[in-house]
Amino acid sequence: MTFTEFLTNKAGLSPKAVPYYQNWIVLYQRYLKEHGDDSSMIGFQKSLMHRYQPWQIDQAADAVKYYKFYQSNTHKVNSEGKAPSLKWDEAKKLMQDVLRMRQKSLQTEKAYLHWLQRFNVSTGKEPSELSSEDLKSFISHLAVEKHVSGSTQNQAFNALLFFYRNVIEVSVENLQESVRSRIPARLPVVLSREEISRILPYLDEPYFLMASLIYGGGLRLNECLSLRIKDIDLEKNTIHVIQGKGGKDRMTLLSEKLKPSLEKHIDKIREVYCSDRNSGNPGVSMPPGLEKKYPKASVEWSWFWIFPSRDFSLNPYTSLPARHHMHGSSLQRAFKQAVRLSGITKRATVHTLRHSFATHLLEAGYDIRTIQQLLGHESVETTMVYTHVAEKNRLGVISPFDR
Numbered sequence: 013m014t015f016t017e018f019l020t021n022k023a024g025l026s027p028k029a030v031p032y033y034q035n036w037i038v039l040y041q042r043y044l045k046e047h048g049d050d051s052s053m054i055g056f057q058k059s060l061m062h063r064y065q066p067w068q069i070d071q072a073a074d075a076v077k078y079y080k081f082y083q084s085n086t087h088k089v090n091s092e093g094k095a096p097s098l099k100w101d102e103a104k105k106l107m108q109d110v111l112r113m114r115q116k117s118l119q120t121e122k123a124y125l126h127w128l129q130r131f132n133v134s135t136g137k138e139p140s141e142l143s144s145e146d147l148k149s150f151i152s153h154l155a156v157e158k159h160v161s162g163s164t165q166n167q168a169f170n171a172l173l174f175f176y177r178n179v180i181e182v183s184v185e186n187l188q189e190s191v192r193s194r195i196p197a198r199l200p201v202v203l204s205r206e207e208i209s210r211i212l213p214y215l216d217e218p219y220f221l222m223a224s225l226i227y228g229g230g231l232r233l234n235e236c237l238s239l240r241i242k243d244i245d246l247e248k249n250t251i252h253v254i255q256g257k258g259g260k261d262r263m264t265l266l267s268e269k270l271k272p273s274l275e276k277h278i279d280k281i282r283e284v285y286c287s288d289r290n291s292g293n294p295g296v297s298m299p300p301g302l303e304k305k306y307p308k309a310s311v312e313w314s315w316f317w318i319f320p321s322r323d324f325s326l327n328p329y330t331s332l333p334a335r336h337h338m339h340g341s342s343l344q345r346a347f348k349q350a351v352r353l354s355g356i357t358k359r360a361t362v363h364t365l366r367h368s369f370a371t372h373l374l375e376a377g378y379d380i381r382t383i384q385q386l387l388g389h390e391s392v393e394t395t396m397v398y399t400h401v402a403e404k405n406r407l408g409v410i411s412p413f414d415r
Contacts, residue, residue, distance in 0.1 A: 018082045022178055024114050036075035070305060081113060100132050103139045103179055110178050115259075118328055119234070127171035144184040147172050200367040202401045207356050208368060214350035218319055221273055222343050223365060225251070228267035230369035230387050232257060233344070233362050237337045240296075241278065242314040246271055253388065255299075262388045278318070285316045288335065296320070297327045297334040310334065370395065374402045 019025045019033055043056050053076060060069050098106070107128055111121045134153065135146050151169050154160045160168075176182045203211070208227060215223055226236050235253050243252045249266045256262060266274075288295075288311075295310025296317055302309060309315045317337040327334045340362075347362050358364075366387070373383050384395040 015079065015082055019078060022110055022113065023078050032071065033075040033078065036072040037079050039072070040076050040079070078113065081109060098139045098180065100139060103175075104128060107175055107179050111174075112329070117255075117259075123167060124171035124174060127168045128175055130168075131172055131175075139180050142176075142180060142182060144176075144182065144186070147176060147184055148186070199401050200371075200397060201358055201360055201364050202371045202398075203356070203358065203360055203364055203368045205372065207354075207358070207360075208365070210354040210356065211347075211350045211360070214353045215346055218277060218338075219343050219346040219350075221270070221277055222319060223347060223362065224267070224270050224273075226362060227365040227369055228270055229264040230366050230373075231264065232366060233340050237319060237340055237343075239318040240314070241316050241318065244274070244278075244318065246275070256388050258388075258390060260388055260390075262385065264386045264388075281316065281318070281320060282313070284320060285313055294324060294333045294335065297336045367398070367401075370398045371402050374398050 015037070016030055016034065019030045020027060025033065039060075040056055043059055047055065053073065056076070057069050057073060060072060064072070104125060108121060108125060111124060116124075131147075131150055134150055135142065137146065150172070151165060154165050154168055173184060176184050212220055212223060222236055225231060225239075226233070229251050231251070231253065235256050238254070239251070240254075243254060244266065245252070246266070249268060249271075251264050251266050253262050253264060287293075295312075296315055298306075298310050298315070317335070319338045321336050321338050324333045325336050326332065327336075344362055347360075351358075351360050370383050370387055373386070374380070380392060380395055380399070383398070384392050387395060389395045
């Protein structure tokens with residue numbers, strides 16, 4: 013595999029961007045020739061500062077990162093593009109590296125590596141022995157013997173197809189031969205306004221505020237947990253969702269009624285922030301790219317979490333201690349208990365609040381496109397499902413029996 017093919021197939025760059033990355037490698041190799049092979053990457057970046065913009069220097073750094081990754085893995089593939097000597101430990105590490113190079117989320121990385129481990133145990137073969145039949149058999153096994161749901165089987169399929177295409181580079185043909193689970197068309201569970209008002213009082217802080225923000229702005233659970241100080245605009249009553257599902261940013265609503273509670277909560281977490289700074293504690297966890305670009309951002313107030321965890325944990329990308337945001341399971345447990353105490357028998361979860369947000373807006377007469385943008389749905393067809401659960405009769409039709 014050439015470096016050009018690597019940039020297109022593994023790094024996922026567009027063909028238009030590839031020449032620019034190749035040019036950075038030419039400059040990098042020229043720099044090494046002049047300054048020695050042990051020259052640092054920082055020195056190369058400094059050499060570019062007088063001629064290029066900051067975004068171009070960042071692009072050059074990415075190009076070198078890709079090139080080093082390419083060089084370190086070329087010995088693992090033969091002329092046919094396969095990996096005859098690749099062992100499972102190496103394959104899993106390579107899978108993780110490619111996922112991070114593609115800037116996939118940590119959740120996606122964990123899910124994909126989980127399915128790779130199950131596939132490893134199920135087949136009992138080395139990566140060099142795998143064929144498309146092994147993938148089809150495993151996907152069919154999940155449907156026929158394990159009786160997994162359609163969405164679970166699709167996740168496993170996407171993970172292993174990524175592995176086949178980007179790690180061991182084995183083509184997969186006749187996928188239609190595998191048995192696929194049927195995905196039943198289920199309507200989302202929706203809570204009425206009265207039911208939500210019965211559930212929320214059973215939540216203590218900060219869970220009451222978290223659930224209220226999710227319902228008030230149609231947030232996903234992880235989007236709520238990932239909120240930082242800079243993402244809240246109290247003047248415009250908006251919430252800026254950064255890197256939501258699919259890596260997309262969007263603006264959504266901040267309820268006017270929640271502002272006093274939110275301001276009080278922010279004052280409380282400012283004390284945590286000040287205590288961390290006075291004690292010389294590590295900063296908050298940051299996305300890998302931003303951490304390199306803004307090395308001091310992790311200790312700045314604007315980047316502090318709205319819902320920080322009580323304890324420090326290791327950053328999965330750097331293995332260094334950092335303050336992460338709260339874990340989603342704590343809110344999920346609290347909400348489940350609140351639903352039970354309220355006496356509501358619906359199978360409501362935290363995500364039900366997001367469904368309720370969309371449905372209540374639809375019932376209030378807001379158009380489907382506006383709701384789609386607030387939810388961050390890529391397709392309006394996804395948002396259209398709420399038309400089936402809205403209580404207000406569509407088209408204003410009155411039953412002839414009522415006339």
